[in-house]
Amino acid sequence: MFKAMRWWMAALLMSGGAMAQEAVPHQFGSAAVMQYRVAQKDGPTVEYFLSKPKQRAPLVLFIEGSGCRTSFAGLDTPGKRVSYVFNYVPMAQEGKYAVMVANKPFSPAEPPSGQPGVATACPDAFNNYFTLEHWVRDLRLVLDHALQQPWVDPQHVLVLGTSEGAAVAAALAEADPRVRNVAMLGGSGTTQYYDFVVAAYRNGHNDAEIKQQLDELDATRQQILAKPDSVKDIAWGHPYKRWSGFFRASPARQLLHSGARVYIVSGMQDVNTPILSAEVLAAELMAAGRDVTMRRIPNADHGLMTPDGGWEQRDAEYRRILDWFDRSFM
Numbered sequence: 001m002f003k004a005m006r007w008w009m010a011a012l013l014m015s016g017g018a019m020a021q022e023a024v025p026h027q028f029g030s031a032a033v034m035q036y037r038v039a040q041k042d043g044p045t046v047e048y049f050l051s052k053p054k055q056r057a058p059l060v061l062f063i064e065g066s067g068c069r070t071s072f073a074g075l076d077t078p079g080k081r082v083s084y085v086f087n088y089v090p091m092a093q094e095g096k097y098a099v100m101v102a103n104k105p106f107s108p109a110e111p112p113s114g115q116p117g118v119a120t121a122c123p124d125a126f127n128n129y130f131t132l133e134h135w136v137r138d139l140r141l142v143l144d145h146a147l148q149q150p151w152v153d154p155q156h157v158l159v160l161g162t163s164e165g166a167a168v169a170a171a172l173a174e175a176d177p178r179v180r181n182v183a184m185l186g187g188s189g190t191t192q193y194y195d196f197v198v199a200a201y202r203n204g205h206n207d208a209e210i211k212q213q214l215d216e217l218d219a220t221r222q223q224i225l226a227k228p229d230s231v232k233d234i235a236w237g238h239p240y241k242r243w244s245g246f247f248r249a250s251p252a253r254q255l256l257h258s259g260a261r262v263y264i265v266s267g268m269q270d271v272n273t274p275i276l277s278a279e280v281l282a283a284e285l286m287a288a289g290r291d292v293t294m295r296r297i298p299n300a301d302h303g304l305m306t307p308d309g310g311w312e313q314r315d316a317e318y319r320r321i322l323d324w325f326d327r328s329f330m
Contacts, residue, residue: 189281
């Protein structure tokens with residue numbers, strides 16, 4: 001459908017001795033999208049995609065949820081290209097923003113088999129490497145590269161994180177002061193461990209059932225703490241190594257340490273990440289006098305979709321986030 005041309009270039013970054021090894025242009029209808037691979041001394045090469053609007057534009061960075069699925073598939077196959085990032089291509093085609101998304105290092109070229117969002121079918125290299133700390137470091141690397149592009153306005157950055165990506169967005173905002181706007185969709189508010197605690201209270205039919213679930217949860221937590229770097233031991237579809245980092249991280253604490261404005265949106269029927277977790281985050285930020293917007297969607301699931309709304313409902317929520325972002329500089 002769309003024809004991609006290639007050229008190869010090398011460009012040194014100003015920080016960290018990192019190098020952009022190559023740039024590959026892709027055309028998605030009216031949208032030009034550049035594919036970069038940025039090498040670093042102490043870690044793997046990180047691949048990311050950045051749309052190239054015709055005028056200098058604010059940056060929107062998408063951070064997707066858990067698992068090892070890449071942002072796109074079939075880029076070199078006309079007529080078979082697929083984007084797995086909701087609204088990336090339409091937003092790039094509008095040309096109002098420079099739209100960015102990165103692939104987690106060691107993600108396979110083709111989507112792994114099995115349930116999306118889990119790591120059991122991910123390559124060993126992915127599970128050996130992936131942690132919250134590594135992912136935040138890698139995102140800072142490519143964010144730095146993107147903000148140096150002449151068509152990107154570095155003064156206006158929105159990080160839009162979904163599910164696991166929401167927790168990562170909070171950690172990135174704490175680590176990088178250039179992130180002044182964070183949108184969290186279906187994300188945790190305190191730790192992901194707390195999400196499991198809330199789920200136990202929601203799922204149990206009586207106190208005995210709830211206590212049994214909490215005891216089992218705590219036993220698993222203790223096992224993870226005993227082997228925090230294990231990639232062979234699995235809980236809830238991910239290695240212990242992945243859980244140990246996310247159990248230590250608190251989006252509420254991290255955002256309080258940042259200077260970011262925060263937009264939180266959750267489905268009230270989300271069974272993956274209970275909305276009560278997001279409510280804790282909103283309450284903590286409000287108590288500290290921070291600029292926070294909390295949006296609750298009745299009957300919506302983890303993907304922000306309602307039974308009668310579908311993808312249109314989700315699109316509307318993304319548009320609300322962009323309107324909120326626009327008001328920060330217009």
